């Protein structure tokens with residue numbers, strides 16, 4: 226099935242422009258229903274190489290469902306999804322996916338290193354022969370997520386955040402052109418969350434990878450994100466960060482008062498109740514006002 | 521105990537132990553132990569069916585194991601794995617009891633199918649064992665990586681185009697072959713302990729997949745040889761030794777792991793997360 230040759234995948238040549246096809250991801254009129262319930266309805270958006278796009282929406286909005294449709298796993302989607310011009314099933318070599326639920330059993334005889342190795346060649350048949358190139362590729366992915374120190378530990382015995390890093394390394398190992406991450410920040414501490422945001426920003430800017438990432442706490446991502454797709458009631462809308470990250474828009478989207486404040490040159494999104502006006506240089510944006518919002 | 525007639529026993533049981541060790545690794549990995557328990561028992565009526573039809577017992581076993589595998593696979597798609605295995609087990613056992621009541625199979629034959637007749641193997645018995653074993657080995661080796669990924673993290677595997685359904689039926693097919701091959705020799709009940717105990721012990725001792733696989737094979741072969749030798753000297757049934765050695769092996773492996781954990785966790789600092797590094801633009805793989 227996979228016609229691509231060995232390990233150095235087609236993935237990211239560090240040139241931005243992929244001349245054959247302008248957008249890495251093209252979703253057109255995507256509709257998904259499970260058991261007669263319409264989860265996504267006419268979702269349309271596109272992602273360019275080097276773009277970091279946030280996917281937001283309340284619990285149950287269908288973010289995971291959307292990502293799963295993009296990798297061709299969700300049963301019975303209608304509409305068009307094309308990744309670098311290919312259908313999801315044909316473009317698996319181009320996509321890295323980090324699922325939301327990560328759950329390794331403690332007895333699993335698998336180290337972080339092995340998982341990342343499977344990220345390179347897990348779909349191949351036959352025994353694996355030693356290859357220096359493979360080893361280097363694995364080490365680079367481990368380095369990228371800072372997992373060197375627990376690379377040789379049983380994965381089921383690591384903390385949730387460490388397991389998450391391992392899965393991200395697994396997804397990065399083949400240097401995908403499109404990276405889909407489902408709540409990658411959920412288990413990370415402050416430092417790791419910011420570092421991951423930095424890593425994603427780097428992957429998009431320097432390597433020209435397109436990243437689609439869901440996050441409930443989007444603060445760490447705001448400095449690097451340039452686009453947001455939001456889901457509500459099965460419908461999607463998208464806009465630049467400047468357009469979407471506004472008190473009025475977000476409050477309406479989540480059905481809960483959300484404040485957008487600026488502090489120390491950064492824009493922060495907070496639930497309303499916690500945002501204090503005029504404290505410590507922060508200020509609450511008046512509802513509907515358009516000031517603030519950093520690209 | 522290395523007399524001529526025993527040579528066949530040694531060869532057949534070694535082949536079976538190697539195959540069971542390898543497949544057992546995946547059984548434990550996939551948490552399909554109940555399926556591994558149910559399959560041999562559900563296959564058992566195949567012998568009675570073969571006698572009714574007047575064909576070779578192996579064909580009866582293969583027929584029933586195919587039936588069981590297909591049934592199991594279909595039921596697993598609908599719901600939980602363990603419930604599916606339980607349903608297959610009771611359904612085919614019910615058919616089996618009916619078939620047994622229709623034949624005049626006498627008790628010792630039934631007994632030997634349940635507990636094996638490892639000491640009475642002829643040269644002609646070796647051929648089916650060897651050919652099925654090589655088929656299983658080739659299959660398991662070919663599927664090693666997809667099977668490993670699919671068992672460890674199904675959703676990651678799906679995203680790589682590894683279909684859960686295809687892997688499941690292939691795996692069950694291999695398990696079925698091992699079952700049908702090993703049953704006449706080691707018996708329906710012992711196939712299970714040979715599949716589970718060495719692999720579970722190996723997986724709690726080693727965190728490396730390939731190392732755990734090799735360890736499972738070593739344990740399985742060692743257990744088998746020891747059981748045959750002990751059975752030969754004591755004249756006790758081999759089933760007793762395979763079963764109890766398996767339990768002993770697993771218990772000591774867990775104990776060893778527990779002690780090693782206590783010992784090491786006092787000495788080693790907890791794993792730390794290093795800062796994430798940015799991959800340089802010139803990619804190391806391409807340099």
Ligand SMILES: Nc1ncnc2c1ncn2[C@@H]1O[C@H](COP(=O)(O)OP(=O)(O)OP(=O)(O)O)[C@@H](O)[C@H]1O
Pocket residue numbers: 259260264282283284285286287288289290291325
């Ligand atoms: N296998 C399933 N069968 C039936 N309904 C499902 C299934 N999976 C998801 N759903 C439904 O689809 C809807 C969207 O789920 P999804 O997991 O995509 O939400 P989400 O936006 O990712 O939420 P969260 O923020 O909690 O992760 C939910 O209402 C859920 O009930």
Ligand SMILES: [Mg+2]
Pocket residue numbers: 288289290325407
């Ligand atoms: Mg989700």
